[in-house]
Amino acid sequence: MTTLHTFHGGVHPPQHKQESSESAIAQAPLPSRLVLPLQQHIGAQAKPLVRAGDQVLKGQMLARAEGMVSAAIHAPTSGTVVAVDLHAVPHPSGLPELCITLAPDGEERWVEHAPLDYRALPRDQLLTRLRDAGIVGLGGATFPTHVKLNIGETAGIHTLVLNGAECEPWITTDDRLMRERAAEIVQGIEVMRHLLNPAATLVGIEDNKPQAIAAMQQACANTGIEVIAVPTLYPTGGEKQLIKILTGKEVPSGGRPLNIGIVCSNVATAYSVHRLVNHGEPMISRLVTVTGNVKTPRNYEVLIGTPIAELEKLAGVLPGSDGYILGGPMMGLYVSNSELPVVKSSNCIIVKSRALFPPLPPALPCIRCTRCAAVCPAELQPQDLYWFARARDFGKAQKFHLFDCIECGACSYVCPSNIPLVQYYRFAKSEILAIERDKEAANLARERHEFHQLRLERDKQEKAEKLAQKEKAALAAKAAAPAPAQAATTEAKANDSAQQLPAQQLPAQQLIEAAIARAKEQAATARAKNTEALTPQQQADIAEIEARRAKVREMSHPDADSPKE
């Protein structure tokens, strides 16, 4: 038995897990429409591979991973692509994002898929399969799993931590998953162990889920995976906090668990890896807790892209509902649009009501009680960060390790003045990131401007040198020319003008005259090479290009009576 450690602070919000944790996972029926945002993960947006009108099969890749840190998007069911356009997505900005909208045909025809023999597959191929299956971390951050597992055996990963803490109130997806599908989770963990080859594998589960702990312990018997019950305390489920509890090691400020030889992954992610390896299925569905102000709160297996409205219908909304929380009440996103789709990070939909979540009373001034500092799991000084963010003193906020804040909301939860502290930190963080972006742009512009000036200077110098050389050459030619002719012209000129011209003016004038004559000659003989005397081949090419242009013009300005889709 490993000795457990503790992290600083933490809070005990009311759990509200009983509501949804006691009924078995149900399969949500096929919705009438699925909306699949192309950005459901951290990293680059996936690149769409389909167009409106395309017929797609269940599990078919609709958008491929673009670049290293990205993940693919797949069709959750068979049907027709209705649109690839902007649609509202669950994001605090409320800005629309590029989404693929799919109309299911109800036939659930699968694309060809087969289980993988991951032990026989080369490492990089297995990682590519993970990327192409769109598997991302389901703990909330949706970091592409193939990137997390692609660190090589040489990196010296000594511990793999599986996160089954699920510390946020109301959410019970991992609880139900571990109770019902523990054996499958363990199979997924085996794939991760195969890739990372860690000395120890630890599964951390909060002790408010005794059945899940029992199920996991049973499934992990004789595998070398250790299932550990950890005390219930919010935010134990934070990656850094769980690592601290299980191993006693602290992730360095600004670092990642990788820096101390640890990889942390969610149990639900392990389950998705199992679906890929043993069934060949990409990430097309996930568990979602539908709870709050509903008749039958429970967990559903939901296709990615299902609108919230369809889920709340299943659970039966009670009167008095006024919006939703996506995620838990501590870190979740408060929204009111029921058309938002379930994405890979949506673990919970709480139907909100004034009775369950009364609006916060107005914020009062900070009284410097430092209760926030006492509960901060990142050991920061939230009250100082609050003052710096308020005063827009971002440099100071950064010095006080603002970016180590995990936005868990423990500080706001205990604040006796009801100050929305996390909002201030988010504001300060995004301002700092914006300033850094501007700085980068300014540096680029400065570099380009300096090069621009250098180029102008160089061009000027080259031109001057060329001119000087030409002049020199011309003078040399003149000097080498038959002397009598020059003498004759000199005499003629001298006779023409009563005054004797200065000696050096003569060659210059001659040069100018010669240049004028040359230019005239050139103008007389020059012909545009690309418009006259064309070969039939060239003429044919030109005609073809003109036809194409005309067509494009027609397409870009369709007539009013032309049929529109």
Add this chain to the structure above:
Amino acid sequence: MLIAIYVMSGLAVLLGAVLGFSAIKFKVEGNPLVDKIDAILPQTQCGQCSYPGCKPYAQAIAAGEADINRCPPGGEEGIRKLADLLGREFKPFGGDTAAPKPKSVAFIDENTCIGCTLCIQACPVDAIVGAAKQMHTIVAAECTGCELCVAPCPVDCISMEPLPQTMQNWKWQYPVYALTPVK
């Protein structure tokens, strides 16, 4: 008495030598203040400050010839930073400089462009691609929004398009509380 004079003059010679040596050895090239000011300026190279670029403006500020409130693209934030750096008072934008505008990039209407290359020559950061009698286009990622290409265009085909808000440049708002009127 004499010893004291020897000691003092000896010290003076020694210290003088050290100072002279370090003046040569640790000589600072250029004016470090100019670089510091230049780092604050937004590098749009727009010339709205009436200097031909950000560096000349930085030099003018360092020399005490220019005010710190002449850079509209830097915004009030920029003035504040300059004031902080130079230990001067914050000064709002003056009468003869333009008001700050939202950040935008130039856009060339490619149907109208005649390929005269005038905008290419005007661009301070080489963000316009094209050749004589060929259509030109703006490399939006490199454009600083300086508007210097707008005036030289003989067919007025360049317009400034404000940058739209996207997920990438979206920012969290400063928390504000809606006041509810008392009934």
